[in-house]
Amino acid sequence: MQNQKSGFLVLGINGSPRQNGNSQYLMSCFMEEMKAKGYDTQVLDAVKLKINPCIGCGNCETKGVCIFKDDFTDVFLPAIIKADIIVVSSPVYFYAFPAALKALIDRIQVLWSRKYRLKMDQFKDRRRKGVLLAVGATSGKDLFDGMKLTARYFFDAADIQYKADLCYRGIDEKGKMENHPTLHEDIKNLAREL
Numbered sequence: 062m063q064n065q066k067s068g069f070l071v072l073g074i075n076g077s078p079r080q081n082g083n084s085q086y087l088m089s090c091f092m093e094e095m096k097a098k099g100y101d102t103q104v105l106d107a108v109k110l111k112i113n114p115c116i117g118c119g120n121c122e123t124k125g126v127c128i129f130k131d132d133f134t135d136v137f138l139p140a141i142i143k144a145d146i147i148v149v150s151s152p153v154y155f156y157a158f159p160a161a162l163k164a165l166i167d168r169i170q171v172l173w174s175r176k177y178r179l180k181m182d183q184f185k186d187r188r189r190k191g192v193l194l195a196v197g198a199t200s201g202k203d204l205f206d207g208m209k210l211t212a213r214y215f216f217d218a219a220d221i222q223y224k225a226d227l228c229y230r231g232i233d234e235k236g237k238m239e240n241h242p243t244l245h246e247d248i249k250n251l252a253r254e255l
């Protein structure tokens with residue numbers, strides 16, 4: 062039988078440079094749930110993409126395109142334009158996203174420029190949704206505030222509605238997320254919201 066939801070893409074962006082760590086585990090649980098719902102999935106690792114950092118030249122603000130040609134323009138941009146749900150999974154690094162993921166987010170300035178400077182309506186009639194999954198070692202109330210704010214404006218530039226997040230404190234050593242008592246229930250509840 063033809064899958065009803067095939068063609069509906071869930072794009073995952075892994076922010077951690079640590080392979081098989083906590084945020085990658087979170088991502089894999091979320092993607093399993095999405096596959097079970099019949100969605101197509103694709104996951105990109107920020108650290109494996111060759112991304113030039115944005116240099117603020119302003120080319121995208123007048124021409125709607127970036128001066129660089131790299132994995133952002135050839136791999137990431139086409140994927141994020143195609144995706145229906147975008148999920149970012151990342152550890153906290155100094156109360157922010159790790160550098161490779163932040164470099165990728167900064168390059169989204171090209172979509173910000175198309176939307177706010179050039180008034181292009183690239184995602185007309187599409188209701189794209191964004192999710193943030195995050196882990197951090199400590200337990201402070203403000204631990205995820207910086208990442209949530211960055212994720213909100215990253216999603217907004219790409220016309221993605223910030224739909225939900227799951228953030229786990231006190232998660233440090235590799236493997237710690239795998240024994241989390243509420244994770245699977247949390248993921249199921251999150252998937253129901255989307």
Ligand SMILES: Cc1cc2nc3c(=O)[nH]c(=O)nc-3n(C[C@H](O)[C@H](O)[C@H](O)COP(=O)(O)O)c2cc1C
Pocket residue numbers: 077078079081082083084085151152153154155156157196197198199200204232233234235
């Ligand atoms: C460079 C670096 C910076 C970090 N900064 C923070 C921080 O500001 N706050 C915090 O709670 N944990 C911090 N951590 C801990 C990680 O968020 C934590 O170990 C997380 O579980 C790693 O997730 P991963 O396995 O997906 O890489 C930092 C870790 C590294 C390596």
